[in-house]
Amino acid sequence: MTEPAAATTQHRFQAEVAEVLSLVVNSLYTHKEVYLRELISNASDAIDQLAFRALQQPDLVVGPPEWRIDIVPDREARTLTIRDNGAGMDDADLVQNLGTIAHSGTKKLLESLSGDQRKDLTLIGQFGVGFYSAFLVADRVTVVTRKAGGDGRAWKWSSDGKSGFTLEPGEREGRGTDVVLHMKETEADFLREWTLRELVKKYSDFVRHPIRLEVERGQDDKKHKEMEQVNKGAALWTRPKSEITDEAADDFYRHVSRDWEAPLAWTHFRTEGMQEMTGLLFIPGRAPPFDTTSARRKGVRLFVRRIFIMDDCEEILPEYLRFVRGVVDSDDLPLNVSREFLQRDRVAAGIRKQVVRQVLKLLEDLAAEGPRPVKKSEDDADAPAADVVPDTENRYEHFWREHGRILTEGVVSDSDNAERITKLLRFQSSHAPGLTGLTDYRTRMPEAQPAIYYVVADSRESAARSPHAEAIRKRGWEVLYLTEPVEEWVLQQVPEFDGKKLVSASSGKLDLPEDDAEKAAHEKLEGEFAPLVGRVKGALESSVEDVRVSSRLTDSPACLVAGDQDVSPQMARILKSQDRNWTPPKRVLELNPAHAVIQRLNTLAGDASNADRVNDMSALLYDQALVAEGSAPSDPARFARQIAELLTKSLAD
Numbered sequence: 001m002t003e004p005a006a007a008t009t010q011h012r013f014q015a016e017v018a019e020v021l022s023l024v025v026n027s028l029y030t031h032k033e034v035y036l037r038e039l040i041s042n043a044s045d046a047i048d049q050l051a052f053r054a055l056q057q058p059d060l061v062v063g064p065p066e067w068r069i070d071i072v073p074d075r076e077a078r079t080l081t082i083r084d085n086g087a088g089m090d091d092a093d094l095v096q097n098l099g100t101i102a103h104s105g106t107k108k109l110l111e112s113l114s115g116d117q118r119k120d121l122t123l124i125g126q127f128g129v130g131f132y133s134a135f136l137v138a139d140r141v142t143v144v145t146r147k148a149g150g151d152g153r154a155w156k157w158s159s160d161g162k163s164g165f166t167l168e169p170g171e172r173e174g175r176g177t178d179v180v181l182h183m184k185e186t187e188a189d190f191l192r193e194w195t196l197r198e199l200v201k202k203y204s205d206f207v208r209h210p211i212r213l214e215v216e217r218g219q220d221d222k223k224h225k226e227m228e229q230v231n232k233g234a235a236l237w238t239r240p241k242s243e244i245t246d247e248a249a250d251d252f253y254r255h256v257s258r259d260w261e262a263p264l265a266w267t268h269f270r271t272e273g274m275q276e277m278t279g280l281l282f283i284p285g286r287a288p289p290f291d292t293t294s295a296r297r298k299g300v301r302l303f304v305r306r307i308f309i310m311d312d313c314e315e316i317l318p319e320y321l322r323f324v325r326g327v328v329d330s331d332d333l334p335l336n337v338s339r340e341f342l343q344r345d346r347v348a349a350g351i352r353k354q355v356v357r358q359v360l361k362l363l364e365d366l367a368a369e370g371p372r373p374v375k376k377s378e379d380d381a382d383a384p385a386a387d388v389v390p391d392t393e394n395r396y397e398h399f400w401r402e403h404g405r406i407l408t409e410g411v412v413s414d415s416d417n418a419e420r421i422t423k424l425l426r427f428q429s430s431h432a433p434g435l436t437g438l439t440d441y442r443t444r445m446p447e448a449q450p451a452i453y454y455v456v457a458d459s460r461e462s463a464a465r466s467p468h469a470e471a472i473r474k475r476g477w478e479v480l481y482l483t484e485p486v487e488e489w490v491l492q493q494v495p496e497f498d499g500k501k502l503v504s505a506s507s508g509k510l511d512l513p514e515d516d517a518e519k520a521a522h523e524k525l526e527g528e529f530a531p532l533v534g535r536v537k538g539a540l541e542s543s544v545e546d547v548r549v550s551s552r553l554t555d556s557p558a559c560l561v562a563g564d565q566d567v568s569p570q571m572a573r574i575l576k577s578q579d580r581n582w583t584p585p586k587r588v589l590e591l592n593p594a595h596a597v598i599q600r601l602n603t604l605a606g607d608a609s610n611a612d613r614v615n616d617m618s619a620l621l622y623d624q625a626l627v628a629e630g631s632a633p634s635d636p637a638r639f640a641r642q643i644a645e646l647l648t649k650s651l652a653d
Helices: 015-027 034-056 091-099 106-112 117-121 131-136 185-191 193-203 246-257 339-344 346-369 378-382 395-408 415-424 438-444 460-464 467-474 485-491 516-528 530-539 569-578 596-605 608-629 636-652
Strands: 009-012 069-074 079-084 138-146 154-159 164-170 176-183 211-217 224-229 265-271 277-283 300-304 307-310 325-330 427-429 451-456 479-482 500-504 544-549 558-561 587-591
Touching (some): 034 069, 034 176, 034 193, 034 307, 069 193, 091 164, 131 176, 138 164, 176 185, 185 193, 193 211, 246 265, 246 325, 265 346, 325 346, 395 415, 451 569, 467 479, 467 558, 516 530, 516 544, 530 587, 530 608
Parallel strands (some): 069 211, 544 587
Antiparallel strands (some): 009 164, 154 164, 277 325, 427 479
């Protein structure tokens, strides 16, 4: 018995949806043609989704499936219909999928969208806004859909893309979805056969399902309409690499990733023998604005013998390579494969190993490439001066700025490839303004230099001024600047590289090389400054582990150093913000015996009547050392008061 038809209901968009729609239309007006790519991709996804579900539920598809995507222009009615026979939707699906945007990260999306058109272009598809690109060319969109395996009812969704939408029963013979665009008067060109053919060829030529265009043939009274396939429909990854052009690869990437921009790099591979598979993998030119679930959903697609199985197949791609996009097609997996099966299957493990090998090889090739000419678009000629594209680019440095933080995780999580990934790491350095790797650092090292040194700081500027590295810089040795918390965490897992230890400049045991004369001189200074060391240690007993004469300082009066296993001040601040009960370990205060302040204090420390003054100056030195490393003083009010007193006395003199 058929259920009674429901009445038409009115729905208002979420407040964010209305704002996003306005921004999409106004920010992307120079690239209106993107709408067709998005709607075709949605139709292709709906077919893939149903094909996969039908593997477990064959009754969802009666008879041999003849998957297709039809494009039907009607110039008289000024409508364009994109029709598929895929999964379809019911009323609840329509409300959730077309009434909301970006189930996670909507507010962040709104913060990212701006008047910067180049930035906005990259967001299409990354937060579920692909469907709404239809409003670039249409003043109203109607969706008629019927869900495969549902209750047999069709539903009609309609909206002008402003305040909300209506939902009511519809009519459709079979499963699938019709998206009907009521075109704006100014967009009649998108109803022409030639325009539609060119857009399909440009963006969707490699969609593996037939894309058919309704065309008019014949003359005068013998005119008739027929459906004509307009895409090649052959899976690009099945072709030999020699037949895949950069242009074809770029177009295919845009289809699988929903990214407007071309990829930074790509690789094609085919393996034969015990395991047979093909793959086409891409490195995006830009990281998603937020590392969200919806962004990851466009990872590597898994096919089995050209049949789509699943999106974002995490089981064949480790988490630290989650920025990779593309397809992998296996001849050895069963069609009814599941995520649980992949987690324990040896074939899947072999696929994963091959995918990792191919991606790392691609990154190694990029790292060895050096600068190369930039391919410029027509828009670059009209770009504002601030956005002018340079003539050359270092693609690996570009990659590292966008995805390096994610790749870094692999040093810890992938022990089999940790050495290869370590060689791909890049850091800022005292050697040059750009980025450098450990291999290049090692090549530049003087023979006398005992270790690879690094400084952890909040910024390059802070690292360059760090007192911890003064003695290292004085020797002319290179220092790596670690400005991301993940860099410190990873390097703590890399005890050495190419036979040289990696040592933090703030480590308690810096162990810089000294000859006999230097050792004797340092021992003499320790004796001379023993009274001051004892006084300062007593004054700061509750704050420091120890006080000693420094051999690492040349310009600063004092600094705080950590134990070999202790975290940096930057990491300590992060840990403290996550757990208020966490207490950082005490550190050692080192005093610079060559600094005038320390020498004057040593003189004062010899007279017991100066005890209070020495105690006050000890606290000030401790707070000054905290400020120098980027930490807050232990007592900001006291620190400010002492600085004011010193300024007052200085001005009085």
